[in-house]
Amino acid sequence: MMSRRRDLLRVVASATATAAVAGLLLGALGDVAAGQARLKIGIIGAGRIGGTLGEHWVKAGHEVLLSSRHPERLKPLADRLGPRARVGTPREAAAFGEVVLVSVPYGAFPQVGRDHADELRGKIVLDPGNPFAQRDGPMAEEARRKGTATASLEYLGSVRLVRAFNTIPASVLRNEAHRAGERIAVPLASDDEQALEVAARLVRDAGFEPVLVGPLARSIAFDAGTAVFGRGLTARELRRGLGLEP
Numbered sequence: 001m002m003s004r005r006r007d008l009l010r011v012v013a014s015a016t017a018t019a020a021v022a023g024l025l026l027g028a029l030g031d032v033a034a035g036q037a038r039l040k041i042g043i044i045g046a047g048r049i050g051g052t053l054g055e056h057w058v059k060a061g062h063e064v065l066l067s068s069r070h071p072e073r074l075k076p077l078a079d080r081l082g083p084r085a086r087v088g089t090p091r092e093a094a095a096f097g098e099v100v101l102v103s104v105p106y107g108a109f110p111q112v113g114r115d116h117a118d119e120l121r122g123k124i125v126l127d128p129g130n131p132f133a134q135r136d137g138p139m140a141e142e143a144r145r146k147g148t149a150t151a152s153l154e155y156l157g158s159v160r161l162v163r164a165f166n167t168i169p170a171s172v173l174r175n176e177a178h179r180a181g182e183r184i185a186v187p188l189a190s191d192d193e194q195a196l197e198v199a200a201r202l203v204r205d206a207g208f209e210p211v212l213v214g215p216l217a218r219s220i221a222f223d224a225g226t227a228v229f230g231r232g233l234t235a236r237e238l239r240r241g242l243g244l245e246p
């Protein structure tokens with residue numbers, strides 16, 4: 001009798017703790033979406049896209065863990081960015097981030113998903129990946145056929161996926177952030193509304209204008225090879241290109 005009551009108390013305590021953690025996370029991410037809180041961002045693949053976004057987000061006040069399979073090579077970048085930047089392994093980035101950017105060549109997505117499934121589960125994952133057969137092999141052709149978002153979800157598992165930053169050339173990402181006048185647009189798609197809002201905030205913090213396209217299924221409209229891909233369009237031009245309301 002006593003042991004059953006103890007078991008029950010343990011279940012209640014564990015459920016309360018889970019609810020409290022979920023509540024805290026929702027609260028914090030709600031603040032982030034509203035532009036009030038600072039985020040912990042893990043970056044897997046700190047190359048042209050990941051390294052540049054890491055830099056923009058540190059400057060915006062976020063805490064960023066830039067990762068590499070050779071973390072020591074990123075030390076000079078992190079030193080230059082100051083105390084809000086740190087370096088680590090891809091696993092450490094996946095574990096550190098409330099939001100994780102997976103900016104590796106698309107051919108590495110299956111391996112990243114397999115290796116870091118536990119750390120990534122349930123997290124907001126920003127996916128700028130573009131499959132190119134020349135670089136990524138036959139898996140790229142399959143991903144193009146089914147739509148990149150569908151393929152990414154298969155590789156990354158139970159994450160809150162947002163297609164983000166895939167259309168913007170690395171040079172534009174580096175040189176046109178926070179530019180005067182109309183900003184360059186970044187189309188976003190996700191099945192998770194809160195993840196979409198958090199991603200929109202991070203697009204603004206990086207110095208660009210988010211355009212919310214809709215659920216993941218709609219992201220096929222801005223996959224590699226579409227008319228709006230790789231062109232550095234403003235939000236008005238992008239909306240027009242995607243047939244969205246102004």
Ligand SMILES: NC(=O)c1ccc[n+]([C@@H]2O[C@H](COP(=O)([O-])OP(=O)(O)OC[C@H]3O[C@@H](n4cnc5c(N)ncnc54)[C@H](OP(=O)(O)O)[C@@H]3O)[C@@H](O)[C@H]2O)c1
Binds near residue numbers: 111128129166
């Ligand atoms: N470049 C563009 O203009 C552009 C624009 C939009 C989207 N994208 C897409 O964004 C993604 C990243 O592109 P990028 O141009 O930034 O590539 P990149 O400059 O080559 O950087 C990719 C990074 O991924 C890391 N990496 C490679 N294989 C890995 C693995 N198996 N596990 C963990 N990390 C790995 C590498 O870091 P270490 O070797 O140090 O580990 C490298 O720094 C690609 O899918 C690309 O198609 C690119």
